[in-house]
Every structure is written in C-alpha cells, then in structure tokens.
Amino acid sequence: MKQIKLIANALLGIAFCLAGTSCQTDAISTPTVTSLNEALPVGSTRTTESLPFIKGADLSYTNELEDCGVQFTENGVAKTSYELMNSYGANLVRLRLWHNPTWTKYSTLSDVKKSIKRAKDLGMYVLLDFHYSDTWTDPEQNVVPAAWASVVNNTTVLSDSVYNYTLSTLQTLLSENLLPNMVQIGNETNKNIMVADNSLLEPVDYERNVQLFNAGLKAVEDFNNATGKSIKTVLHVAMNPGDANNWVANLKALGIHSFDMLGLSYYPQWQSYTPSELGEFTSKLYQTYGIKLLVAETGHIWTREWNDNCHNLMSKMATGYPEKPCPQLQKDFLVEVKEAVRNNGGAGVIAWAPEWVSSTNVTLWGVGSNWENVAFFDFNNQLLNHGGIEFYSENNVAVTFNVDMSNAGSSAKGYITGEFTADANGNWQIFPMKQVGSSSTYTFTTHLSQGQTGAYYYLSDSVWTARETVPENLQGKWNDRLYQASSTEKEQIISNTWSN
Numbered sequence: 383m384k385q386i387k388l389i390a391n392a393l394l395g396i397a398f399c400l401a402g403t404s405c406q407t408d409a410i411s412t413p414t415v416t417s418l419n420e421a422l423p424v425g426s427t428r429t430t431e432s433l434p435f436i437k438g439a440d441l442s443y444t445n446e447l448e449d450c451g452v453q454f455t456e457n458g459v460a461k462t463s464y465e466l467m468n469s470y471g472a473n474l475v476r477l478r479l480w481h482n483p484t485w486t487k488y489s490t491l492s493d494v495k496k497s498i499k500r501a502k503d504l505g506m507y508v509l510l511d512f513h514y515s516d517t518w519t520d521p522e523q524n525v526v527p528a529a530w531a532s533v534v535n536n537t538t539v540l541s542d543s544v545y546n547y548t549l550s551t552l553q554t555l556l557s558e559n560l561l562p563n564m565v566q567i568g569n570e571t572n573k574n575i576m577v578a579d580n581s582l583l584e585p586v587d588y589e590r591n592v593q594l595f596n597a598g599l600k601a602v603e604d605f606n607n608a609t610g611k612s613i614k615t616v617l618h619v620a621m622n623p624g625d626a627n628n629w630v631a632n633l634k635a636l637g638i639h640s641f642d643m644l645g646l647s648y649y650p651q652w653q654s655y656t657p658s659e660l661g662e663f664t665s666k667l668y669q670t671y672g673i674k675l676l677v678a679e680t681g682h683i684w685t686r687e688w689n690d691n692c693h694n695l696m697s698k699m700a701t702g703y704p705e706k707p708c709p710q711l712q713k714d715f716l717v718e719v720k721e722a723v724r725n726n727g728g729a730g731v732i733a734w735a736p737e738w739v740s741s742t743n744v745t746l747w748g749v750g751s752n753w754e755n756v757a758f759f760d761f762n763n764q765l766l767n768h769g770g771i772e773f774y775s776e777n778n779v780a781v782t783f784n785v786d787m788s789n790a791g792s793s794a795k796g797y798i799t800g801e802f803t804a805d806a807n808g809n810w811q812i813f814p815m816k817q818v819g820s821s822s823t824y825t826f827t828t829h830l831s832q833g834q835t836g837a838y839y840y841l842s843d844s845v846w847t848a849r850e851t852v853p854e855n856l857q858g859k860w861n862d863r864l865y866q867a868s869s870t871e872k873e874q875i876i877s878n879t880w881s882n
Contacts, residue, residue, distance in 0.1 A: 433507060433563060433614065436676065436730020437720065437774045438474035439467045440511075443738045445496060446488045450741040456765040463737035466758075466765060468504045471774035475501040476509040476678070476732050477562075478569065481527035481547070483516045485746070491551065498560040509616070509678075509732070510562035511569055512551075512598065514544060514576055517746070519569045521620055524583060526576040534578045537590050541597035544576075548601035556609060566616040566678065567598035570647055572629070592636040599639040618645035618678050622655050623663035630671060643729050645678030648719065650700040657700075657715070661722030674729035681734050681756040682715040683707050684769055685806035689740040689761040690750030697755075706811040707755075709769030710802045710828060716773035717829045736770065739763050760806070768802065768831065777832045779867040781874045785815070788822040789880040790842040790850070796824025797848070800838025800865065812844050830867040837862040840880060850881045 444463050453460050464475070477497050480489045487493065494510065501508050513519045516527050526534045533539040548565070555561045568575055573583040575591055595617060602615050617633075619626055630644060644667060647653075648660060664675040683696050685707050699705055700715045720731045738753040740761065745752070754761065758771040765771060772778065787794045796815035803811040815824035837859035841848040858864020868874045 433729070434473060435724055436474050436507070436509075436732065437472050438476050438507075438509065438730060438732035439463075439472050439736050440476040440478070440679065440732055440734045441467070441497065441501075441737055442476070442478045442489055442511075443735055443743070444500075445493055446486075446743050447737065447739065447741050450743045452739060452741045452763060454737070454739075454759060454763050454765065458764075462500075464500050464504055464506075466771065467736070467774065468506060470771045471776060472506070474507040474509060474563075474730070474732065476511055476566075476734075477501075478511045478513055479551070480513055481516050482529055484528075485517070491554070495555070495558065495560055498555070498562065502560070507564070508562040509564040509566060510555075511566040511618075511678075512548060513569045514547075514594075514598075519571070519575070521570055521572040522583075523580050524571070524573065524575050524577055525580060526578060530576070531578065534576065537593050540576065541593050544594055544597040545601045548598045549605055552602070552605045552613070556611075561611065562613065564614040564616060564643075565598075565602050566618050566645060567595055567602075567641070569618055570620045571595075571617065572619050572621060588632045589636055592633055592638050595633070596637075596639040599641055603639070614642040616643045616645045616676060616678065617641050618647070620647035620652065620679075622653055623659060623666075627663070627667070627670075630667070630673070634671065641673065643674045643676040645676045647679040647734075648677050649680060649696065650682060650703075650715070651696040651698045654701050656702060657718040657722040660719065661726040661728075664723050664726035664728040668727050674727070675723060676729040677719060677723055677731040679734040680716065680719055680731060681736070681753075682712045682770065683755050684709045684712040684766060685755045687755060687761075687806055689754045692740070692745070692748040692750035692752050694755050695752045704811075704813045706803065706805070706813060708803060708805045708811060709766040710804075712756075712766075712770040713768060713772050714829050716770050717778055720773055731773075733758075733770065733773070768834070772829075772831060775831070778829045779832055779834075779872060779874050780827055781830045781865065781867055781876060782825060782827040783815070783838070783865075784818075784823055784825050784875060784877045785840050786823050786877075786879045787840075787842065789882060794842035794880075796826075797841040797844055798826050798838060799841065799849075800862070801836030802828055802830065802834075802838070802865075812841060812846070814844065830865070832867055833869045834865075834867045835859075836865055838865055839863050840878070842880070853882065856882075 477494050478489045479494050498508050515525055530543045573586050599615055602613050667673050667675050686697050688694050723731055735753050736758040738751045739757050739759050740751045740754045758769055785796050787796050797812050799810045799812045805811055815826040817824055839862045840850045852863055
C-alpha cells in the first residue's frame, strides 16, 4: 500500500483522491502534525493511557430521538440519556459512524462530533465504531461505501481508501479536541467486509478481510505514533466463543496486525451460551493471544410488549432464566455479563441502544423502535425502577434466597415471588427456584441494590393458590416476608423454611 507517501499529503491538509474513488467524504482538511516518517518532537512522550474497566452505552440514537421530541425522566425529573447513564456509573459512550449515508443525517461525522462532545463534557470515554459503509453492517449485510464502489475489486486500492479515511477522520477529530479513546475497525464482521453486494458475503475470503482490517489498524497505529496518542483498537464479531476463537486464529494465521480487543455482540436472542461460558472465553482469549474481550453490544428484554408498530427484534430470555420478562431480570443478566467479563480479565461491557425508545424517528424498517422492550425506559420514557441501568452501579448485592421445602410435602417444589419479580405493569410474577442437589432446599439468586427492601414469599407450585402462609411473627410487609439487601456487602444469603 502507498500509505506513507499518501499520508504526508493528508497531514498537510491536501485533499487527495485515489483512482476510482470519490473525494466527497475522504478529503477532510487536517492541520499539520508530525510526519509519520519522523520521530516525535524532542521532549514529547508517548501517551500510555490505560482505560478502566469499561461500562458503556451505545447512544448513537440519542441525537435523533431528541430531535423527535423524546424526553427521558427519572422519578419525574427530565434528564438526558447521557446524564442518566453517567449518573449510574457508565464511563464510556459508543458511537457508530457511517461513511456517507444519503438516507439519514445521523451517524455522520458531523453528528458523531456532536455526540463525542456530549460524552467528553461528562468526562466519559468514547469508542468510535467505523462501519466502513453508508449504512448498517452486520453478519447479513456489509456493503462498501458508494464512494469506493469502483475499486471494490481492487483490494490494494480499497485498502488505501480505508487507511486514508480512518486516518483523516482521526486527524479531524484531533483538531477539534474530539478524539475517541478507542476505535472499532468494522462492525459485526463475521463474513466478508466491504462487498459490492450482500450476495458476496460468503464464502469468507479471510485474506482479503485481513488486508482491509490491517489498513484500518495501521492507520490507527500510525496516527498514534505521529501524535503521541494511544487509541485502542477493536475488531468486532457476533459469534459464539468457539467460532470467535476460530475467527481470531484464522486472522492470526494470515498476519493480522496487532489489535487490543476482540469485541463480541452477545444477545440472548441470537447467542445461547451463558455468562459463565463467556467468562471462560474471556480468560482463554487473553491467555492465548493477549487480546482482551470486550462485549461491544449486549442487551436483554424487560417485556415482550411493544409501544409501536415497528417489529421488536428480541423476545427471548437468557438461557437458564425464568420465562418471565421484567426489569429485575434485565438487570440480572447485564450484571452477570459484567462480572463474568471483569472477573476473567476482560476489557468491559457495552449496552446497545439502551435509549432507543419508541418515537417518530424513521428507520430502514419503519417508524419507531425495534428495541423499546430492551431499552432502560418504560413506554412513557420513565427510567425503569431497578432495571438494566443499575448494572453500571457498583452498589449491587447478589442476594441468594434459600428455602427448605420439607414442610410443604414430598411433591413440593420451590418457587418465589415478590416485589423484585414485578413485570412491565407492576404485577408480581412467580419464579421457579433451583433444587440444591437432591435435597429439599431450593435457591434463587438476584442482584438487588444495596439497602433495597421489599415483600416476598414462597410457593410450592407455579400457581398463586400454592403460596405459603407466613407466620405472623415473620410478616415484615403486609402479610408477606420482607427482604432487605445489605448496605455494605456484595453477597448475601437469606435462608428460610417453608411457612416457618
């Protein structure tokens, strides 16, 4: 590739145009900086900034939703999605970038600049997600930008386009003090990337993919070397651990450039492995390749209901979870994912589009949201009580309820209900508990906020008539038991005996 020669012009702000490509969005004026052929200026030092454990939110929809009149509230008080995520402990915002979309004015470079500033104003980190397309990319679609269509079959020239576009975008953001901390080279790149038509996604040409990935990765590396920055790099797939491991192995065998993190999309709708298995892969990936695992996208439903006529994408519960959607189980899943990644040396977890509520925004699939049942807000845009947003917090307690069912008869099984089981409409639900071996003890673990209290009781079957009679001296709220999560501990066990 002609990278070193071309970059001298880019850094001097000279617009260039590779044969057969358009200068419409690549010709970004940039200020003069150190040439990539030179060492850093005397007295300067390489920035070696390390990132904390990432607890992020992809807020790419926020600007559009606000333009459509969406206003979020917490306990009746209006707040922006950025303010809310940050106040609960989110420390990073992920933002998608399309090359030159003609069907929307959002996720363009100008829109992304606005979003980066909002994140930085709150002291949050930023992950910039290059799709290298004019529209969505994922395992089912990955079309080359229209500006590069004429060179799609010339991988060398296309790679130069990737390199120059990535570098000039970073330099423009640097000039406006809007530089991201992390860069994602492609989005859900399971199959062929930057193809002329989606019919060409398979069979996967790993050698071509590696050349294109390397162009983006090299651009970030050269930018870092020239400016003294330390932007981290992410490659991203939507795969189960076994396939993701093979994907990395294939890239390594073909000389993939060094990258910092492997991003995974992890959704119960499409990936059926458990958070525990995710944790095992997190550890294995780092031990084998020195690459940290980042859950670049995740989410969980809190209801199967909908708030518009735009088809919801997710309806499945996570593997092993009760078939009872509710805010608490949304939170439980995200907390489990966070802890699985963190406890195994991973980089972090990012919730995707937690603000994408139903509105008048127009998508390629209709008007509204495909995701309002996965967002962190109810159908009135009020923050869910004890819902998914609390996964960002470090003030959660893993509360385990144990009940000895021996008094309930030999055929009895353990079930639990209470305020934490409430569905989207505030109705309590019955959750099955897990039997401990062959004993009469049943158990259920959930993640409550420190100091959280509420009523609960046990049942011997999955019907309301099977509830226990709580002795009067044990009735802490109404005629039910009372739980109170610890105000200091991270784990807590509440042990009871049926009707005793």
